[in-house]
Amino acid sequence: MLKRPTSRRKSNAGGIQINLVPILDTMVTLIGFLLFTTSFIALVSIESPLPVIRPEKNQDLNPEQPLQLTLTLRENEVEISSPFHKIKPKTIPNQEGKADTKAIHESLLEIKKLFPKELTVVLIPSQFTLYDSLIALMDAARLMTATDPPIYLKNEQTGYDEPIKQLFPKVVFGNLLENS
């Protein structure tokens, strides 16, 4: 006696067809929404607090003079100095009309090694300094790059030495409140 043939052969060879049209509609709507709301330009920010003028009374209470690292931007050069002579002043000439941010960054790294707890840098731009140069200088003064040699600072809570993540993150404009 012959075996009964399997029922699979009898079944419809075409299979069930899913109606893709509503799914397509949803996809097109979703793409439209995403294209409309996505911003393709990523914005970042750099904060700078308003400089605070300390009264002379308070200055007398603190006998140890601060570093007050100052970057003075001139037409052809940038001077790195401390008004309290904590560091030797250094002048870095501009390269192709722009501040040599790489050399400035390297000089600031050396200063950071000497004063690892210092967080503030005072920026004194000239009236002709462009916004582009200001941002580039603030980046050079604030951020540590991947190629920078690590600088360690003891974490007082854990007692371990930890690498510093930022150079001088607090940028203050020194001549903001002065008369022009």
Added chain:
Amino acid sequence: MPSQRGIQRRRQRKKINSTFELQLTSMMDALVIIVVFLLKSYNVSQNNFSTTPGLELPLSHSPETPSDSIQVVITPASLTVENERVLDFIQTAANPGSTNARYDFKKGDLDDEGRKVVPLYDALIKAREKTELLLSKSKVRINGKPAPFEGVLAVQADRRVRYDTIRKIMYTGSQAGYSIFRFLARKNEV
């Protein structure tokens, strides 16, 4: 010679093939890829900052993303606070969108030995009062009191704007009670 039955079969086959269906599967594949790409690059930001056409922002490696705050935009032609035009710069032929744009203020707009920009000061005071009113009506309370005004002013400027102009804006902001300046730039991906 072909038989009559053969001819009929061929005709039937032709009839079946004449109803053609659009193949949507490949289109679906492409759309799914686009949706996945867009969802991956979609970033939910906490601010409503938008860039202005013609404004060329500088590039920065800063990792900080700006949170929402009152915003001043310096375009080659004018100064806007919270998307409202506050004043126009002195227009020269080179101004709009040019590398030689000067961003000079009109003499009547300046006060306090040329350091304070009067229309900007008024607009910033107005924006501050509006924010303080919103904070006072907000349900967010700190020790039973409304959250204090943070005094953050976001500055969005063209890369060619000189410090002279930015300084006047910052000075005016400080006079209007803003103590933190947030400079905006485009993220440098390199």
